[in-house]
Amino acid sequence: MRIGIIGTGTVGRTLGSKLVTRGHEVMLGSRTRDNAKAAEWVATAGERASQGTFADAAAFGEALFNCTGGMVSLQALEAAGDDNLAGKVLIDVSNPLDFSHGMPPTLSVCNTDSIAEQIQRRFPRTHVVKSLNTLTAALMVEPARVPGPHDVFVCGNDEGARRQVAGWLTEWFDWPRPRILDLGDITAARGVEMLLSLWLRLYIGRGTAMFNFHIAGLSAGA
Amino acid sequence: MRIGIIGTGTVGRTLGSKLVTRGHEVMLGSRTRDNAKAAEWVATAGERASQGTFADAAAFGEALFNCTGGMVSLQALEAAGDDNLAGKVLIDVSNPLDFSHGMPPTLSVCNTDSIAEQIQRRFPRTHVVKSLNTLTAALMVEPARVPGPHDVFVCGNDEGARRQVAGWLTEWFDWPRPRILDLGDITAARGVEMLLSLWLRLYIGRGTAMFNFHIAGLSAGA
Numbered sequence: 001m002r003i004g005i006i007g008t009g010t011v012g013r014t015l016g017s018k019l020v021t022r023g024h025e026v027m028l029g030s031r032t033r034d035n036a037k038a039a040e041w042v043a044t045a046g047e048r049a050s051q052g053t054f055a056d057a058a059a060f061g062e063a064l065f066n067c068t069g070g071m072v073s074l075q076a077l078e079a080a081g082d083d084n085l086a087g088k089v090l091i092d093v094s095n096p097l098d099f100s101h102g103m104p105p106t107l108s109v110c111n112t113d114s115i116a117e118q119i120q121r122r123f124p125r126t127h128v129v130k131s132l133n134t135l136t137a138a139l140m141v142e143p144a145r146v147p148g149p150h151d152v153f154v155c156g157n158d159e160g161a162r163r164q165v166a167g168w169l170t171e172w173f174d175w176p177r178p179r180i181l182d183l184g185d186i187t188a189a190r191g192v193e194m195l196l197s198l199w200l201r202l203y204i205g206r207g208t209a210m211f212n213f214h215i216a217g218l219s220a221g222a
Numbered sequence: 223m224r225i226g227i228i229g230t231g232t233v234g235r236t237l238g239s240k241l242v243t244r245g246h247e248v249m250l251g252s253r254t255r256d257n258a259k260a261a262e263w264v265a266t267a268g269e270r271a272s273q274g275t276f277a278d279a280a281a282f283g284e285a286l287f288n289c290t291g292g293m294v295s296l297q298a299l300e301a302a303g304d305d306n307l308a309g310k311v312l313i314d315v316s317n318p319l320d321f322s323h324g325m326p327p328t329l330s331v332c333n334t335d336s337i338a339e340q341i342q343r344r345f346p347r348t349h350v351v352k353s354l355n356t357l358t359a360a361l362m363v364e365p366a367r368v369p370g371p372h373d374v375f376v377c378g379n380d381e382g383a384r385r386q387v388a389g390w391l392t393e394w395f396d397w398p399r400p401r402i403l404d405l406g407d408i409t410a411a412r413g414v415e416m417l418l419s420l421w422l423r424l425y426i427g428r429g430t431a432m433f434n435f436h437i438a439g440l441s442a443g444a
Contacts, residue, residue: 201413211439
């Protein structure tokens, strides 16, 4: 499968590398076609890896990931181009982290709106599914690194797209199906983006990102 | 021990009933001395249970709980009286739920502030410790009703007060010590109050409140 990743940070490169090892063709998209981080990634990730602009990656992918920072996501996706995004599933991994007031970051949007909703409103022909934004990149692609049950959330307006993403999470990253919690429509993105406040507190306080949220008490697969 | 509970809703009455069965004297405080819900509770909870005004309950308690709705907490605590609250540990169980725009409620404050911080700023002589606000009342006092590990959070500016509350959670409500996560100072209340957005989504979507958050991957007792 051809997968386009918008953004060349740790999240985008980690997802891309895993997808390449699973036999997929992955293009990393950035502002410029010769982005240095993307070039370094391409050089190590093998022949199924490539790089391009945001628009190149969006046009290339049959499935897409948004791995840009939440505060610049709309801008990056504008550059990717409405037509290149149309009719595709876009997995939104972004978080609205605002570092402009120092550490820890606050959220640039929350409570009554979310980045995922902003993206869905701006690109109505795209099936936006929020997922994977609540845990560190290494765990996204290898959940077994944290023992015991822990969860990944999925939400979006299109039920078929949510099911598709849940299937990919299992197929690509080995997420056990009962640990993928379907939260329904895209407004649930508010809640999962707002988890970042506690996530950051734990990350800074404990000095590790190797933890994840689990909802105890929900019946498996529910 | 004498415990004052500010608020007569399900949370206050559930905590009060459990504390009475553990041998403590509990006064439920409300706006008026003859509040009907408090009177009904007193009639069933036994001779160690009593009721009074917010000020009566605050004066009575050696330890205090704030179990009012977050949007009216400051007002209730004003009525309780600065001197009655001074020098005491106040466990803040409130959430800033704003129902004025319909269901689900949004948060009246979040991201850069929290109810717990507002209370601590207004009552600097009181040791405010945020806890127990992230789970349903029945689970607060009987965590074993949800199987497997799941967590309760504690934060506040006074380390001794946080340790005291952690001890009470174990002694009064059987919280295992490794399942009590100390998040540090009171600004962490932002993160735990913001969990309510996802909590509400799960509660409404699944039709049950018998679930709780767990942070997987943190070493026990850390």
